Amino acid sequence: MQFYNLKEPDEVVSFSQAVKQGLGKNQGLFFPASIPAFDNVDELLSLPLVERSVQILKPFVASCLTEEQLKQIVTKAFNFPAQLQPISENQSILELFHGPTLAFKDFGARFMAQCLQVFSKDQKITILTATSGDTGAAVAHAFHGLDNIDVVILYPKGKISLLQEKMFTTLGGNIKTVAVEGSFDDCQAMVKQAFDDKAFAKQVGLNSANSINISRLLAQICYYFEALAQLSRQKSKLGDVVFSVPSGNFGNLTAGLFAKAMGLPIKRFVAATNANDTVPRYLQTGEWSPNETVATISNAMDVSNPNNWPRVEHMIKSGIVDECVSSVSIDEEQTQTGVIQLNKLGYISEPHAAVAYKALKYSSEEGEHGIFLGTAHPAKFKDVVESILGQPIGLPKELADCAGETILSVDLPADFDQLKTYILA
Numbered sequence: 275m276q277f278y279n280l281k282e283p284d285e286v287v288s289f290s291q292a293v294k295q296g297l298g299k300n301q302g303l304f305f306p307a308s309i310p311a312f313d314n315v316d317e318l319l320s321l322p323l324v325e326r327s328v329q330i331l332k333p334f335v336a337s338c339l340t341e342e343q344l345k346q347i348v349t350k351a352f353n354f355p356a357q358l359q360p361i362s363e364n365q366s367i368l369e370l371f372h373g374p375t376l377a378f379k380d381f382g383a384r385f386m387a388q389c390l391q392v393f394s395k396d397q398k399i400t401i402l403t404a405t406s407g408d409t410g411a412a413v414a415h416a417f418h419g420l421d422n423i424d425v426v427i428l429y430p431k432g433k434i435s436l437l438q439e440k441m442f443t444t445l446g447g448n449i450k451t452v453a454v455e456g457s458f459d460d461c462q463a464m465v466k467q468a469f470d471d472k473a474f475a476k477q478v479g480l481n482s483a484n485s486i487n488i489s490r491l492l493a494q495i496c497y498y499f500e501a502l503a504q505l506s507r508q509k510s511k512l513g514d515v516v517f518s519v520p521s522g523n524f525g526n527l528t529a530g531l532f533a534k535a536m537g538l539p540i541k542r543f544v545a546a547t548n549a550n551d552t553v554p555r556y557l558q559t560g561e562w563s564p565n566e567t568v569a570t571i572s573n574a575m576d577v578s579n580p581n582n583w584p585r586v587e588h589m590i591k592s593g594i595v596d597e598c599v600s601s602v603s604i605d606e607e608q609t610q611t612g613v614i615q616l617n618k619l620g621y622i623s624e625p626h627a628a629v630a631y632k633a634l635k636y637s638s639e640e641g642e643h644g645i646f647l648g649t650a651h652p653a654k655f656k657d658v659v660e661s662i663l664g665q666p667i668g669l670p671k672e673l674a675d676c677a678g679e680t681i682l683s684v685d686l687p688a689d690f691d692q693l694k695t696y697i698l699a
Contacts, residue, residue: 275334277304277488280584290338290393293386293489296482297469303585304488306334309594312537319503323355324348326503327496330536334492335389343392351384356497358504358645361619365634366508367627368501369648375441376651376672378526379412381497382490387416387423389489390481394422400478400697401425402468404461406522407434407574408650411441413483414449425483426450426697428461431685434573437654437673444679451681452696456688457567458576467690474694485525486581494529499538501645509643514541518634518646520626521545521553522575524582526647527599531589534598541642542598546633548572551603553583571658572609572625574650602633613662622667624652624659 277292279285281302287295292304310333312318318326327348328341335344357369373380390399401423403413410427417425427442431453443451454461465482469475485491498517506512517540519527527545534540545553548570556562564578589595604612612628623631630646638644652659653669660666669677686692 275337276307278307279303280305280588288338289335289488290389293389293487294393294399294481296480296487297466301466301469303486303582305585305588306488309532309535310334311535315537315539318499319506323496323500324352326499327352330496330499331492339389339392347385347388347392351388351493352381352496354380356500358501358508359621360508361616361621364638364642365644365646366505367621367623367631367648368497368645370497371648371651373412374672375408375411375415376654376670377408377412378494378497378647378649379408379490380416382485382493382525383409383412383416383483385493386483386487386489387420390423391420396422398479399423399481401481401483402428402465402697403483404428404458404465405434405442406430406458406576407438408654409484410451411438414442414445414451417483418445418449419447424448424450426452428452428454428464428693430458430461431455433457433569433576435655435657437656437677439681440676440679441654441673443681443683444676446682451683452693453683453685454688455685459567459578460688462579462581464688464690464693468694471694478697484581485523491525491529491532491582494526495532495536498530498533498540502538505643505645512539512643514642515539516542516544516634516638516642516644518544518546518630518644520572520575520630520647520649521547521601522550522577522580524553524580524586526649528582528585528589531586531595531599535589535594540598542600544630544633544637545599545601546630546646547601547603548575548609548629549603549605550576550578552578553580554601554603557599557601570606570609570625571655572629574626575629600637602636604629604632608632610662613659617663622652622659622663623648624650624655626650
């Protein structure tokens, strides 16, 4: 299958080129020439995660990977579960934080890393990526120690939790981390500037592992199928399934829309945002007017200008999916209330899942089964969760192992020229 640039449709590339290139001309996002639709969804749902994921991904990558190569990649990438936990009779949480960095982004980052190793053919690659929290750890651990791949991760200084920071700033080796004096949007802007500097991009073999990379997006489709596979085993009748997706850069929602377009029986989606409410306002008014990014306790969603929105809008406006997306903004008080309500139901949650839970409660309809996504382990937000609940929570081994390590980041202003000098040095 080929992939085209949404901004410059004449730019058409293979899957391998889309993965290696990251962004197209004029900072355009790559999109598949067609989306395969399965008429045997029930059969797919009966398969184990890895075997099913190979079948889901095969049509997208068949021109660049053999089925055996794809199976090896998926087996290495998805070597941990996604778990659907019932919260109430009509609500479940899909826990996506059982990977090595305790966040949903392990799925996409590990799949991308394995693909790039196959595609790079010993060429030098520099991964430049921005993170508002969990992407940094997932990318760092996915690429750590891989030959011929250097990683540079930008993050807003002082605006992510200390444990999140320690998970990716303490590795060293081929992982370089930069604390930027600014917001996540400033970090993203610097990444885009780097890609626009064609001579620099070519000199260092530039690539981005953000959710704009098509490989990460495709990997995330697979756990929507896994959610319904588990729900079909837990309930005799699926009913109308609604997903509430905590949304920052909107890659997770995009993957869900792909799953729906491929035949997965999803009624609709709720895009749950925090105070950074560009999308809820846009869906109400038709005006795209990002405000300055606001810092919240659900910091991985502190994004005012989400990079993946053009893909979402393209899928809806072109009729690939129907008008199945609503969006709700959840404030800080509501987020904390969500954590408390879930705790009363016997479930310890972190702020991002709580945002999705509250958005689901506000928009649920009779006869629906709501699934909200748990995108990170609550211990990654230990201080916030303990403060809200007034009780201690333990550290899993993955966090305990890095908690005492030294942060190796360099501090830089939000200035591309200084970043460029740092990378070239």
